[in-house]
Amino acid sequence: MSPILLDVLRVVFIFTGVMTLVPMLVLAERRISAVIQNRVGPNRVGPMGLLQPLADVIKLLFKEDVMPNRADRVLYSLGPFLAFAPAAIAFIAIPVGRGLQVADLSVGVLYVLAVTSLGVYGISFGGWASNSKYSLLGGIRSSAQIISYEIAMGLSIVSVLMVSGNIHLGNIVQWQADNGWIIFYQPVAFIIFLVAAFAENNRLPFDMAECEAELVGGFHTEYSGMKFGMFFMGEYIAMIVMSSLLVTLFLGGWDPVFFDLPEGASGTVISVLCFLLKLLAVLFFYIWVRWTLPRFRYDQLMKLGWKTLIPLALLNIVLTGVITALLHWNQMK
Amino acid sequence: MTEENGKMTQGKKRSWGFLLYLPAVAKGLFNTLLHILKLKGHKTFTVQYPEKRKEVRPGFRGEHRLKIDELGREKCVACLMCQTVCPANCIDIIAEEAPWDDRDKRPRTFEIDMLRCIYCGMCEEACPCDAIELTEKLYTVSTSRAEMIYDKEKLLSN
Numbered sequence: 001m002s003p004i005l006l007d008v009l010r011v012v013f014i015f016t017g018v019m020t021l022v023p024m025l026v027l028a029e030r031r032i033s034a035v036i037q038n039r040v041g042p043n044r045v046g047p048m049g050l051l052q053p054l055a056d057v058i059k060l061l062f063k064e065d066v067m068p069n070r071a072d073r074v075l076y077s078l079g080p081f082l083a084f085a086p087a088a089i090a091f092i093a094i095p096v097g098r099g100l101q102v103a104d105l106s107v108g109v110l111y112v113l114a115v116t117s118l119g120v121y122g123i124s125f126g127g128w129a130s131n132s133k134y135s136l137l138g139g140i141r142s143s144a145q146i147i148s149y150e151i152a153m154g155l156s157i158v159s160v161l162m163v164s165g166n167i168h169l170g171n172i173v174q175w176q177a178d179n180g181w182i183i184f185y186q187p188v189a190f191i192i193f194l195v196a197a198f199a200e201n202n203r204l205p206f207d208m209a210e211c212e213a214e215l216v217g218g219f220h221t222e223y224s225g226m227k228f229g230m231f232f233m234g235e236y237i238a239m240i241v242m243s244s245l246l247v248t249l250f251l252g253g254w255d256p257v258f259f260d261l262p263e264g265a266s267g268t269v270i271s272v273l274c275f276l277l278k279l280l281a282v283l284f285f286y287i288w289v290r291w292t293l294p295r296f297r298y299d300q301l302m303k304l305g306w307k308t309l310i311p312l313a314l315l316n317i318v319l320t321g322v323i324t325a326l327l328h329w330n331q332m333k
Numbered sequence: 334m335t336e337e338n339g340k341m342t343q344g345k346k347r348s349w350g351f352l353l354y355l356p357a358v359a360k361g362l363f364n365t366l367l368h369i370l371k372l373k374g375h376k377t378f379t380v381q382y383p384e385k386r387k388e389v390r391p392g393f394r395g396e397h398r399l400k401i402d403e404l405g406r407e408k409c410v411a412c413l414m415c416q417t418v419c420p421a422n423c424i425d426i427i428a429e430e431a432p433w434d435d436r437d438k439r440p441r442t443f444e445i446d447m448l449r450c451i452y453c454g455m456c457e458e459a460c461p462c463d464a465i466e467l468t469e470k471l472y473t474v475s476t477s478r479a480e481m482i483y484d485k486e487k488l489l490s491n
Contacts, residue, residue, distance in 0.1 A: 036368045040379040191355075292365045293358065 010102050011092075018091055021283075022236045023053030029287050036291045063225040068131050071222070075129035080223070080230030083122025087237040090115040094244045095170045097254050097272035098261060108169035109157060112245055113150070116200065119238055120146040123202070123209055126231065127219035138218025141298060142209030145199055148305035149206075153196035155313035156189040159320045160249050173253030181257075183250040188316045190250045192309050197242040199305070202235065203286060205293040206301055213295070243282040244275075251278050389469045394452045396470040397445055397483070398491040400463065407489060408464035411438040415456035415465055423449035424456060443485040447473050 027042070027049065034041025042049040067076060092102035093111045105111050120143055127139020161167055163185045164175040176182055183190045199206040210218035220231045247253060254271035261267035296304065367373035380387050389395070400408045411428035429441040457466050468491060475481050483491075 032369065035371075036365045038368065038377055040377055040381070288362060288365060288369070292361045 007102070010100065014091060014096060014100075014102055015088070017096070018088065018237060018240055021240055022233055023057070025236050025239070025283060025287075026053050026056070026232075028284070029290075032284070032287050033291045036288075057229065060226050060229040065225040065227060066222070068222045071131045072129035075125045077227070079122050079126030079129060079219075080227045080234070081122070082125055083119055083234035084230045084237070085234075086115050086118035086122075087234050087241055090241045091237070091244065093169060094241070094248060095173055095253060096244070096275050097268050099170070100254075100268060100272060101170065104170065106168050109161065109167050109172075109249075112169075112241070113154060113157070116238060116241055116245075117146060117150055119234065122231070122234065123219045126223065127209075130219075130222035132222050134216045134221045135219050138209045138211065138215050138221070141211070141215075142202060142219060145202075145206065145208050145301060145305075148302060149196040149199035149309070152192055152305060152309035152313050153200060155310065155317060156186075156192035156196065157249065159186050159189045159313070159317050162317070162320050162324060169248055169253075173248055173255060176252040177255040181250065181252040181255075186250070186316070186320070188312065192313050192316070193246060193250065195304075195309060197246060198286075198289065199301070201239050201242050201286075203239065204290040205296050207295060208298055208301060211295065239283065239286055240279070243279055243286065246282055247275065247278045251282070253278075387471075389471055393469045393471070394454045394467040396447070396468050396473055396491055397450075397456070397488055398466055398468045399443060399485065399488040400466060401489065406433065407439065407485075408462050409440050409443065410436045410462055410464070411440040412461060414459040414461060418455045418459040420453060420455060421449045421451045423447075440485060443488060445483045445488065447481045447483055448478065 030052070031041040031049070033039075042052040045051040045055045067073065090112050093105045093108040095101040095108075123142045124139040127135040127137075127142070130136070160172070160182055163182055164172045166172045166175060172182075198204075202209045208218075210220070212218070215221070220228055223231060254275040255261075256270060256274045261271055364373070402408050410431070411426055413426055413428070416424040416426050423446040425442070425444045425446070426440050427442045428438045431437060431439040433439075452467065454467050465488075470491065473481075
C-alpha cells in the first residue's frame with residue numbers, strides 16, 4: 001500500500017472515530033445528567049433514545065440562520081469554524097494506538113498545546129462579532145481564563161516531560177509502558193492538569209464563557225442553527241482532545257496494564273481498544289464532574305489559576321528536578 | 334473580592350485553600366455516583382406522559398359535570414344560584430318550563446365557558462340540588478375557542 005493512501009486511511013479512521021464519539025457524548029451527557037438528577041432523559045427517539053443526537057442535528061440543520069443586526073459578518077461566520085477546526089486538527093498528533101497516529105510529530109506535546117489554545121479565538125471572535133454585551137463578556141472571560149490556565153497546564157506538563165525525558169507523545173507512552181503510568185510519579189501534576197483541562201474546555205465548574213445563569217448563553221447567545229451546532233461540536237471535540245492528551249500523558253496512553261501487547265495487527269487493535277476505554281472513562285469523569293459541581297465565581301477562578309495552580313506547578317517542577325537530580329547523582333558526577 | 338478594601342476579606346487566606354476543596358469535591362462526586370448507580374434517590378419523578386398520566390388526589394377540581402337523577406332527568410332546576418355565585422362569571426343558563434310536576438324550571442341551555450372558569454368549586458357548593466359537581470378530569474383540550482364553551486350535552490356526558 002502506498003504511504004499516501006495509508007495516511008488517508010489513518011485520517012479517515014481517526015476523524016470518523018472522533019466524529020462518531022461526539023453525538024455519543026452528547027447523548028451520554030444528557031442521560032447521565034438525567035440519572036444524577038433523578039430524571040429519565042431523552043428516551044423517545046429510537047431505541048432508548050439512541051437516535052436523539054441525530055434528531056438534534058437535523059433540527060439544527062433546518063433552523064434559520066439568524067445574524068444579529070450590525071454584527072461583524074466575517075468574524076461572526078468565522079467564529080464557529082475557528083472553534084471547530086483547531087480542536088479537530090489537534091487530534092492528529094495523539095497516538096490512539098501503538099504506532100497509530102495521523103502525524104508522528106517529534107514535538108507532539110507542544111503541537112497539541114499550541115493548536116488547542118487556538119480554539120479560544122473562535123469563542124472570542126464569536127463573542128466580539130455578535131454585537132451583544134453578553135456574548136462580549138463571555139468571549140472576554142473565555143480568553144482571560146484560557147490564558148491563565150494555559151500556563152498552569154504547560155507547567156504541569158513540564159514535570160511530566162522531566163520524568164519521562166521525552167517530548168514525543170509516542171515515546172512518552174512507550175516510557176509509561178516500560179516504567180508505569182506517570183500519574184503515579186506525578187500525582188500533583190495530574191491534578192493540576194485535570195483542573196486546567198476543565199478550564200481549557202470551558203466545562204463546568206469553569207464554564208465562564210457560557211455561564212447560562214448570568215450571561216444568557218455567553219459567547220453563543222446570538223448563534224443559531226448549524227453555527228451554534230459547530231460551536232457545540234467544537235466544544236465536545238476539544239473535550240475529546242483534552243481527554244486524549246490526559247490519557248496519553250498520565251494514564252499510559254494505549255498501554256494495557258495487565259499484559260503485554262502481542263506483535264502485529266492484533267496488538268494494534270487491542271491498543272486502540274485500551275486507549276478508547278481509558279478515553280471513555282475520562283470523558284465520563286468530565287460529565288460526572290459537570291453535573292456535580294457548581295460554577296466558580298469569576299474572581300475565584302482567576303485566584304485559583306494564578307495564586308494556587310501556577311505556584312503549585314512551579315513547586316512541583318522544582319521538587320521533581322531535585323528528586324531527579326538526586327536519583328541520577330552518580331551519573332552526573 | 335479585592336483584598337485591599339479590608340472589608341471583604343472572605344477569600345483572603347485561601348489562595349492555597351483550593352486543596353481543601355478536593356475532599357469536598359470527592360464527597361460530591363461520591364454523592365452523584367450513588368445517584369448514577371441508583372443506590373440513592375432511585376425514585377424517578379418523571380411521568381411518561383402520553384402513556385401514563387398523573388393521578389389526581391381526591392377532591393381535585395377539574396371539569397364540571399351535570400348530574401342525572403334516577404329517572405334519567407338532569408337534576409338541575411335552573412335556579413341560577415351557580416350563575417350568581419360564580420366569581421368568574423362563566424356560567425350562562427337559560428331556563429324553560431319543566432314538563433315534570435316536581436319542579437317548575439329546567440335549563441334549556443347550560444353553558445360554561447371553560448376559558449373563563451377558575452375551577453374554584455363555588456358552583457358546586459352553591460347548588461341546592463347537588464346537580465353540578467367538579468370531576469377529576471384534568472385535560473381540558475380543544476382546537477378552537479368555540480369548543481371551549483361546554484354546552485348542556487357535553488356537561489351531562491362529562
